[in-house]
Amino acid sequence: MKIFLTGATGFIGSHIGSALSDAGHQLLCLRRKTSDLRLCAAYAEKVAWTESDSEWAAWRPQAIVHAAWSGVTAAERDDENLQAANVDFFSRLLQTTAAAGAKRFVALGSVAEYGRINGRVSEEHPCRPVCAYGKAKLACLNLLKDFAATNKPAWAWLRLFSTYGPGQGEEWFMPGLLKQLRAGQAPRLTLCEQRYDYLHVKDIAAGVAAVLDGPEASGVFNLGSNTSVPLKEIARRLQQLSGSRVEPVFGALPYRPDQSMRMEGDSTKFYATFGFAPRITLEEGLRELAQQA
Helix, strand or coil, X not given: CXXXXXXXXXXXXXXXXXXXXXXXXXXXEECCCCCCCHHHCCCHHHCEEECCCCHHHHHCCCEEEECCCCCCCCCCCCCHHHHHHHHHHHHHHHHHXXXXXXXXXXXXXXXXXXXXXXXXXXXXXXXXCXXXXXXXXXXXXXXXXXXXXXXXXXXXXXXXXXXXXXXXXXXXXXXXXXXXXXXXXXXXXXXXXXXXXXXXXXXXXXXXXXXXXXXXXXXXXXXXXXXXXXHHHHHHHHHHHHCCCCCCEECCCCCCCCCCCEEEECCHHHHHHHCCCCCCCHHHXXXXXXXXX
């Protein structure tokens, strides 16, 4: 299949690019002049690249995979200008998709669309986003629904929960924790009683591949591990696997006033529709992270 991929140089997008390239798909990937290709070095020479937001339409891809997004860190999620730019880019992407005549469209949503949750949620759960990031994601979903009503592509909006794996930045929980442990610094944490739904990034990439290889089913799909685990359990296991002699200091930091204590996605719909099951256990993923230099 000919696929146009955005976000190929980012954390999740680079793994999607690798999975689709390995599966034999023909990829055209969007990058900027300032893009760093380190995360996609393994396949950068195997795919075509473009720096144009619109000229790719002449390539006539059969499918679009949209993994690009600016402002995903906690410090940027309420930057309204940055999030508005994401919505503007998405709108232009849909316009060009119509010109290209692509018949499949896959995009990455977020648990942030649901807003504050404290439990296990299905796709039927109401969306009440509280941050600009979640509101922008939901706005893009609504644009996609309007686009699909007119242009009739098969579309899948994949709501991701917590993600981890190789290439993730140190501003995120697991890489940041490991950095401190390796430096002999005792990480100062909350009590870490909150439970999060962690899916390995390679399984997310496999999920995208499953959509493209599967039935032309359209809709919103939660894509997570279909369970949750306490952060304290993750922190203790990483400390053990790292071989560090220092231990995390639980309770050194307070919870946020709006802290969600359980963010777990019911991904049954996705698993059943696309015949998907995660291949990497949390234990395997944590070992992989701990073994990285």
